Amino acid sequence: MQALTNRLKEVDRRKMNFLERLYLISIFKGMMITFSHIFKKKPTIDYPEKTRPFSPVFRGLHILNRDEAGRENCTACGLCAVACPAEAITMEAAERQANEENLYREEKYAAKYEINMLRCIFCGLCEEACPKDAIYLSETVPPADYQRKQFIYKKEELLIPHPIENFEAYKKALGNRVKKETDNFKI
Amino acid sequence: MADEIKKEAPVAFKVTIDNITIDVAPGTTILNAARQIGGDVTPPAMCYYSKLEGSGGKCRSCLVEVAAGSTADSRPMPKLMASCRTTVMDGMIVKNMTSEKVIDARNGVVEFLLINHPLDCPICDQAGECHLQDLGYKHGVESTRYEFKRRTFEKEDIGPFIQLHMTRCILCYRCTYIADQITDKRVHGILDRGDHAEISTYISKAIDNDFSGNMIDVCPVGALTDKTFRFKNRVWFTKPVDAHRNCENPKCCGKATLWLRGDEVYRVTSRKDEWGEVQSYNGQVGWICNTCRFEKKKTNDWTIEGLTTISRHSVIGANKYATLEMPIDTIKKVLHGRDPKLLMNIHNVSGVNNPNIHLSEIDRSSQMEDFVKSNDFIKGEGESTQWGLPKE
Numbered sequence: 242m243q244a245l246t247n248r249l250k251e252v253d254r255r256k257m258n259f260l261e262r263l264y265l266i267s268i269f270k271g272m273m274i275t276f277s278h279i280f281k282k283k284p285t286i287d288y289p290e291k292t293r294p295f296s297p298v299f300r301g302l303h304i305l306n307r308d309e310a311g312r313e314n315c316t317a318c319g320l321c322a323v324a325c326p327a328e329a330i331t332m333e334a335a336e337r338q339a340n341e342e343n344l345y346r347e348e349k350y351a352a353k354y355e356i357n358m359l360r361c362i363f364c365g366l367c368e369e370a371c372p373k374d375a376i377y378l379s380e381t382v383p384p385a386d387y388q389r390k391q392f393i394y395k396k397e398e399l400l401i402p403h404p405i406e407n408f409e410a411y412k413k414a415l416g417n418r419v420k421k422e423t424d425n426f427k428i
Numbered sequence: 429m430a431d432e433i434k435k436e437a438p439v440a441f442k443v444t445i446d447n448i449t450i451d452v453a454p455g456t457t458i459l460n461a462a463r464q465i466g467g468d469v470t471p472p473a474m475c476y477y478s479k480l481e482g483s484g485g486k487c488r489s490c491l492v493e494v495a496a497g498s499t500a501d502s503r504p505m506p507k508l509m510a511s512c513r514t515t516v517m518d519g520m521i522v523k524n525m526t527s528e529k530v531i532d533a534r535n536g537v538v539e540f541l542l543i544n545h546p547l548d549c550p551i552c553d554q555a556g557e558c559h560l561q562d563l564g565y566k567h568g569v570e571s572t573r574y575e576f577k578r579r580t581f582e583k584e585d586i587g588p589f590i591q592l593h594m595t596r597c598i599l600c601y602r603c604t605y606i607a608d609q610i611t612d613k614r615v616h617g618i619l620d621r622g623d624h625a626e627i628s629t630y631i632s633k634a635i636d637n638d639f640s641g642n643m644i645d646v647c648p649v650g651a652l653t654d655k656t657f658r659f660k661n662r663v664w665f666t667k668p669v670d671a672h673r674n675c676e677n678p679k680c681c682g683k684a685t686l687w688l689r690g691d692e693v694y695r696v697t698s699r700k701d702e703w704g705e706v707q708s709y710n711g712q713v714g715w716i717c718n719t720c721r722f723e724k725k726k727t728n729d730w731t732i733e734g735l736t737t738i739s740r741h742s743v744i745g746a747n748k749y750a751t752l753e754m755p756i757d758t759i760k761k762v763l764h765g766r767d768p769k770l771l772m773n774i775h776n777v778s779g780v781n782n783p784n785i786h787l788s789e790i791d792r793s794s795q796m797e798d799f800v801k802s803n804d805f806i807k808g809e810g811e812s813t814q815w816g817l818p819k820e
Contacts, residue, residue: 316550316551317659318549318550318551318555318662319661319662319664319665320550322665323662323664323665323743323746323747328747331778331780331781332780333661333780333781333794333799333802334659334660334661334794335659335793335794335795335796335798335799336658336659336793336794336795338795338796347548347550347551348548348551349551349659352794352795352796352798352799353779353780353799353802354780355778355779355780357774357778372549372550373550389771389772390772390776390777393774393777393778395779
């Protein structure tokens, strides 16, 4: 067989002598390698205290966007759900009532909106399909959990905080990528 | 229509459309001759409706180039002709998709049709089966050049069954023809002129005729939509099946398409043919009455025949399968007939598609109060414990 690297070593099949059978030298040799690694640069980081820089196209947990007045952008048009290759998105629509113009931007809104994060493959097709700028994949890494039911994200969990009532949380949810836009944002 | 004339006049006219020659009966329009050929040769029609007498000639989307008038007079026609209103002559040569002039003109027509259209497809219930959407997708441009305010209208309630969105209307007049031709009396029409022209009823009269629901089916856009289906689901998430029932109304054919979600009938429409028009049965147009359309929303009201054939390119066919082949359940065999324990039943957690909520039984649009029960989860077997392992 042709060797893939030049580091190929033949295994020594000779019978071991007494000193070798004690394994002390081998153990010491191995420990020296382990010990030498203490002085080498760490390849890991202390997550979550430190985080690695994100790729500008990183696709994390979804957020449902609001407009400047805090109205929900989503109109439950179903394009994200039909675009979703994993069939993770489900929704139910409702008609906006006369006194709800400050809550929802359009005549129709998502009464229920759910993303099954167990199914989601974070491809971002929902974001691309959205005609209303309503769904975005944020920079948040989806958290782990012990229970499956925690991965069914409801609309309340997906919706971005209100930009007027809770501006700090809203800005944080927007993430660093849109920082420039929010700096110009006036309350 | 063409078939009826054929019997009286056996002489056939030879007409060439996009280099395809066909013999048609005299008096056939270019559009109907093209429909006999079928496929891409057929010009689109937004206002013409073969089942409605006098329709056509309004939207101009069916414009074609007549390269030679006839064998007797082979001069081309100076302007593009509306193919739904121009009858064929012997030896006529028509260019539709092969003519650059036609494509250019059609792009212009679509731009004109979309000038005042609100483009609220994400909200519109017609989206997915809208002819203007298809036409705009094929011939439209990505953005508008129109800088002015789009026309708007005061909202008008035209009764409990039909929702009127005047902003979406393209003034094709189909709904007024249908009221004239298949209902006893017409209570709606076009008011005002030009930019102010609107479909309206006289002094907010409710449209309550037995066959008024067919207005919804003939409307090429989302101007007239079903109020009992309003916002309940998108068209492409519902499954269309052909069904029939014995309707008491002698004028109603009783053959319809049911749009199902699970076992619930969300919407009933008449069956459509390949041109998006209501199907005919033995020469009779298959209009359905309002009882069938709005009140029979249970599967046991109907005899289901089978899945409706949907065009391969339509979004309505997305994620639906004519035959569903389930894999053999090996777990049950291995466990000696016992059911595997579910780690999670989605209905225990999900607030969407709750089996306790029956949107089909609500005779208005879906509203927030209809979903109050949706957080009552279906508790039962297969509940997961903390470690995701089945309960003992």
